[in-house]
Amino acid sequence: MERHEAEIFLALADELHFGRTAEKLRVSQARVSQVLKRLERTIGAPLFDRTSRRVALTPLGRQLHTELAPLHAELTAVLHRAKATARGVDGVLAVGFLGSGAGQLTRDIQRTFRERAPGCEVRLREVQFADPLGPLRAGEVDVLFTRLPVEEPDLTVGPTVVSEPRVLAVPCHHPLAHRDSVSLEDAAGERFFGVTGGAPAYWWDAQVPRRTAGGAVLERGQDVSTFQEMLSMIAACQGVSPVDASMATYYARPDLAYVPLTDVPDSEVALVWRTGGTNARSEAYIGAVRDAVAAHGGPLAL
Structure with a gap:
């Protein structure tokens, strides 16, 4: 059995659909049918029962799939390791x-x-x-x-x-904490954070704007250097900050609230x-x- 025959047989055994198999392997349906017929002639018996409505493995097909799949997986892994060594990616x-x-x-x-x-x-x-x-x-x-x-x-x-929307991180008892959404205009009287270190100014300005869309200045307060430091400062009522929406999942805290922002672009x-x-x-x-x-x-x- 040649490798391409094994690949088509195993893919069809997984998909049980000629169209999906052809799409998965990026070949034509005619190619899948030709290879399968040739393989069945070589073996001497059908591997699939095929009707206009369904494709199913025969008992012999199930036996071949059970024995061939681990061998093919090991061969594929061996070839990947050889290619990786040749390319110097170890x-x-x-x-x-x-x-x-x-x-x-x-x-x-x-x-x-x-x-x-x-x-x-x-x-x-x-x-x-x-x-x-x-x-x-x-x-x-x-x-x-x-x-x-x-x-x-x-x-x-x-x-x-x-790509994700932004939210405003505020202390859990902040007046904005229980809003369904908030804009930077709503938070214009709050204190935001600066950053100390080597971050480009334009990069931090994109994370924490200096002005709202309406032109209100957002006051910058204490500089912070890590995300956890900023969250602790927010929880201590030292300021608020726009953050990415996923932070509400990855950095959930009982002393913080994350309120959807409506007037900033996605991050x-x-x-x-x-x-x-x-x-x-x-x-x-x-x-x-x-x-x-x-x-x-x-x-x-x-």
């Missing part, structure tokens, strides 16, 4: 992330990357918004999931992985890397991210 890849990073897409990205580079260890490292790009520039991480915008000539912005997370500074491992990871986003139908919308 080793360690440091992936930086800000906040919740790629969120729920992380699992799909990791699975896709492991299939392509099983000999590469991925090490995740959190970065802080006081200097979100510093670890990438210093080579402490190879690629970075961070909030946009990133407008730096030495950095390349890759695929967007998450986006993208993969970023050093321009001209990629290697085989990071290129493979970038490809895995692109394919995971494409398989999802675009950036994760929260």
Whole structure:
């Protein structure tokens, strides 16, 4: 049995539908039928019962599937490992992330990357918004999931992985805490936060605007350097801040409330890397991210 015959048989056994099998393997339905007929002639008996309404495995087909599937999976893994070694993708890849990073897409990205580079260890490292790009520039991480915008000539912005609305983080007993929604105009009299460190001014201004859409100035108070520090300050009634909606899930606290914001654009997370500074491992990871986003139908919308 040739490898392409095994792939078509196993895919059809999983899908039990010629059209879905052809789409999954990116071949024509005629190709699936031709290969299956040739395989059945070689074996000498039908592997599927086929009618106009259903496709089902015969007893012999079920036996072949049970014995062939693990062998094919092991062969595929062996080939992936050989290709990974040939491309030089074994080793360690440091992936930086800000906040919740790629969120729920992380699992799909990791699975896709492991299939392509099983000999590469991925090490995740959190970065802080006081200097979100510093670890990438210093080579402490190879690629970075961070909030946009990133407008730096030495950095390349890759695929967007998450797009989500913003919320206003306030103390749980704040007058705005129990509103269904709020605008920055409503919060114009509140104190917001600055940031200390190496974050570009335009980047922090995109996270915490200096003015409302109507032109009201948003007062900046104490500088903060980490997200947890900012949340503690908010809980202590030292200020409020726009944050991404997923923070209500990943950083839920009984002393805080997260109120939907109506007058700010959605926040986006993208993969970023050093321009001209990629290697085989990071290129493979970038490809895995692109394919995971494409398989999802675009950036994760929260």
